Structure formats: structure tokens, C-alpha cells
Amino acid sequence: MTSPAVRRLSEWDAERLRGLASEYGTPLYLVDLDRVRENAARLQSAFEFEDLSYAVKANTTRSVLETLRDAGVGAECASAGEVKRALDAGFDGADVRYTAVNPPDRDLDFVVDEADADLVVTVGATDTLDRLADRGYDGRLCIRVNPGVGAGHHEKVATGADPKFGVPYDRAPDLAREAVGRGFELVGLHAHAGSGISGDDLAAHRELVARMGDLARDVIADTTPLDFVNVGGGLGVPYREDEAPLDLRAVAATTREAFGDADATLGLEPGRYFVADAGVLLTRVNTVKPTPETTVVGVDAGMTTLIRPALYDSYHEIRSLAPDGDDREAVTATVAGPVCETADVFGTGRSLPAPERDDLLAVGNAGAYGYEMASQYNSRPRPAVVALEGENDSVAVRRERLDDITELERW
Numbered sequence: 001m002t003s004p005a006v007r008r009l010s011e012w013d014a015e016r017l018r019g020l021a022s023e024y025g026t027p028l029y030l031v032d033l034d035r036v037r038e039n040a041a042r043l044q045s046a047f048e049f050e051d052l053s054y055a056v057k058a059n060t061t062r063s064v065l066e067t068l069r070d071a072g073v074g075a076e077c078a079s080a081g082e083v084k085r086a087l088d089a090g091f092d093g094a095d096v097r098y099t100a101v102n103p104p105d106r107d108l109d110f111v112v113d114e115a116d117a118d119l120v121v122t123v124g125a126t127d128t129l130d131r132l133a134d135r136g137y138d139g140r141l142c143i144r145v146n147p148g149v150g151a152g153h154h155e156k157v158a159t160g161a162d163p164k165f166g167v168p169y170d171r172a173p174d175l176a177r178e179a180v181g182r183g184f185e186l187v188g189l190h191a192h193a194g195s196g197i198s199g200d201d202l203a204a205h206r207e208l209v210a211r212m213g214d215l216a217r218d219v220i221a222d223t224t225p226l227d228f229v230n231v232g233g234g235l236g237v238p239y240r241e242d243e244a245p246l247d248l249r250a251v252a253a254t255t256r257e258a259f260g261d262a263d264a265t266l267g268l269e270p271g272r273y274f275v276a277d278a279g280v281l282l283t284r285v286n287t288v289k290p291t292p293e294t295t296v297v298g299v300d301a302g303m304t305t306l307i308r309p310a311l312y313d314s315y316h317e318i319r320s321l322a323p324d325g326d327d328r329e330a331v332t333a334t335v336a337g338p339v340c341e342t343a344d345v346f347g348t349g350r351s352l353p354a355p356e357r358d359d360l361l362a363v364g365n366a367g368a369y370g371y372e373m374a375s376q377y378n379s380r381p382r383p384a385v386v387a388l389e390g391e392n393d394s395v396a397v398r399r400e401r402l403d404d405i406t407e408l409e410r411w
């Protein structure tokens with residue numbers, strides 16, 4: 001029996017959320033580690049013969065990394081910092097992949113130093129291969145391919161057909177031959193279509209997997225056996241309360257079928273799916289301003305806390321946690337943060353029980369790319385993250401103080 005495919009914002013216990021906001025202050029990120037475990041188990045059950053990794057960029061807080069390490073998935077990392085965090089959190093080096101996109105020298109220096117941890121470096125350009133050779137890298141290597149098909153919830157997160165990512169599909173067999181000829185231990189191929197794949201995008205995912213299956217058969221026949229072919233992450237989650245979740249088993253069946261009979265383990269590396277609905281952001285109303293157009297509801301979180309609405313026009317559910325909310329009349333509201341930028345809005349045209357100052361609001365699906373993309377813009381300290389496990393709660397990341405803002409300045 002697996003857990004429900006989605007945890008809606010409406011299902012979080014309002015009283016508990018109010019209690020946590022009073023105890024830890026706002027804005028506050030919560031991450032429910034039990035739900036992270038449930039999401040991992042559901043993925044593992046649907047993709048049972050596949051090699052699953054977590055794209056740690058979705059949420060690198062140590063509590064989440066340790067939870068997913070214990071769940072037995074690998075770690076896909078996009079930077080030296082992420083590799084360091086994964087290793088520090090106890091991931092076995094053999095389960096860590098570093099996906100180098102135009103990697104800075106410092107990243108390559110770090111991963112080559114860590115190479116005896118047996119991690120895999122994924123390269124998407126011949127230059128990266130040369131730079132690894134210059135450093136005497138003799139660890140495991142994977143080639144990232146541009147599959148020519150992209151997908152995702154926004155053009156800014158569709159990677160598959162963007163020339164920035166991976167070597168052109170037709171060049172990949174030559175690069176594989178070259179890598180093996182130069183003595184690299186080529187163990188895998190990789191591609192990633194984009195992020196937030198659902199509905200129609202699944203056709204693009206299927207196409208990507210089929211192309212990678214074909215490529216793998218060619219490389220295996222002409223050049224070298226492969227341990228794995230990783231077809232990236234991107235599994236979408238429902239951000240709207242009435243949106244249906246992905247049918248994971250159907251996606252798994254399609255993926256396997258599209259891959260065909262290439263003699264390599266099929267790998268996936270979702271990020272968002274593991275953590276999105278395990279997180280909420282709590283924020284308190286500080287200003288209620290009726291205007292002719294709408295009621296502006298000013299809150300203490302903003303684009304510096306959760307940038308997704310400002311950056312991608314992403315929709316996140318917003319729920320009032322006012323204890324007497326059911327007795328209030330509904331108003332149409334614009335929920336806006338404290339940053340002096342027009343983009344600093346969490347939602348417009350939202351129906352909320354007539355908001356009052358000090359009301360608590362919850363923003364849903366904030367577990368993925370929420371805290372992770374938070375910044376100190378406007379010299380605003382980043383919020384705290386509190387981890388939940390059963391009835392327990394504890395600070396996973398402390399709230400920044402005003403002093404933290406200038407801590408790195410030397411002049």
C-alpha cells in the first residue's frame with residue numbers, strides 16, 4: 001500500500017501550523033520528513049527496477065539529504081557545493097553524480113580531489129573532458145547528451161533542446177569513442193528534458209527516453225559496455241488544488257517501454273517530486289489594503305523567500321489559517337511581499353477569507369526550489385527551516401539575523 005500521490009495544502013493541520021508559527025516565527029519553511037520518505041517510497045515502488053537518484057538542487061537541507069540517503073537513493077549534484085553537502089550528509093561516493101554544466105575550475109578541482117570517493121562526473125562538452133584530463137581525472141565518466149527534445153512548466157526550465165546542455169545527439173557516439181580512446185572509464189549516458197513535466201510533456205519525455213535507448217545500443221555495440229543511462233528528472237507535481245497528480249506507474253511503464261532492450265540500467269533523477277508537497281511556507285499578514293482593484297494583502301515573506309512566482313509566474317496555493325476563517329466573507333486578494341519590486345507577488349485574484357492583520361497564511365508546495373532559491377536581496381535575512389517528523393519538530397536551518405547580512409563584508 002503506497003501513500004497518496006499528492007498531499008494537498010488543505011490537508012495540513014491548521015492548528016499545528018499556527019503553533020509552529022508562534023513558536024518559531026515567520027516567515028518559516030516547514031519540511032515534513034515523513035512525507036519526503038513517502039514520496040521516495042512511491043517512486044521506488046513505481047520505478048522498482050530502475051536506479052533512482054535525488055536531484056539535490058531541489059532542497060539541500062541536511063535533514064532532507066539524510067532522509068533520502070537513508071531511503072537508499074543516490075544524489076545528483078550540480079556543483080561542488082552540492083557534492084560536498086551530499087558527501088557530508090553521508091551519501092556513499094559511489095552513489096553521487098556531479099553533472100557539470102560549464103563547470104568553474106574550482107568545481108572541477110574539488111570533484112577531482114574527491115574522485116577516490118568513486119563518484120561519477122557527467123560532462124556535456126569536449127572542453128570539460130579536456131579539463132578533466134588536464135587534472136588527471138581517472139574516475140567514472142558519463143556523457144550528457146542534448147536529446148533535441150525539451151519540456152517543462154516554463155520555457156526557463158526546459159533544458160532538453162537548449163544547446164547549453166549536453167553534446168549534440170549526433171556527436172555523442174564520437175565523443176564516447178574519444179573518451180574511451182583517451183582512457184576514461186565511460187560508464188553512462190545522461191539527458192534531461194526539463195522540469196515540471198506533466199500532461200502533454202510526457203510525449204517529449206517518452207521521445208527522449210527512446211532516443212537515449214537507441215544511442216545506448218549504438219555506443220554499447222560500437223564502443224563500450226555501459227552501466228547506466230540516466231534520463232534525468234522533471235516529474236511534475238500538481239501545484240493547483242484541483243490538478244491531478246502524475247500516474248507514476250503509467251510514467252514508469254512508458255519509460256521502460258520507450259527505453260527498449262539496451263543493456264544498461266535505466267536511471268532517473270527527480271528533484272521536485274521527492275520534496276515539493278513535503279514543504280509549506282508560513283507567512284504572516286502585516287498589511288491589509290483595500291483598493292478599487294483588489295485587496296492587497298501584505299505579508300512578511302516575499303520573492304526573497306520564495307522566488308518561483310516572480311521568476312516563472314508559478315502558481316502556489318495560498319491558504320488562510322485564521323481560526324475563524326470559515327466565518328468570514330471571502331474577498332479577492334493580491335498577496336504581496338515586502339520587496340520593492342513589482343514582481344514581488346505570490347498570487348493575484350486569490351479568494352481568501354477577509355484577511356486581517358496578523359493572520360497566518362500557508363503557501364503550498366514550497367518544499368522544492370523554495371528555501372533553496374531564497375536570497376538576501378533587499379538585505380533581508382533568510383527564514384528558518386523547521387523539520388517535522390511524526391509529532392516532533394526541530395530547527396533544521398536557523399533563521400538568519402540582521403548581522404548575518406553583513407558578516408562577509410571586509411570593508
Ligand code: LLP
Nearest residue numbers: 055192195196233234235269270271272369
Ligand atoms: N537533473 C538535472 C540534470 C537537472 O538539471 C534537474 C533540474 C533535475 C534533474 C531535477 O529536475 P526536477 O525533477 O526537480 O524537475 N528552479 C526551477 C526548477 C529548475 C530545475 C533545474 N534542473 C523551479 O523552481 O521550477
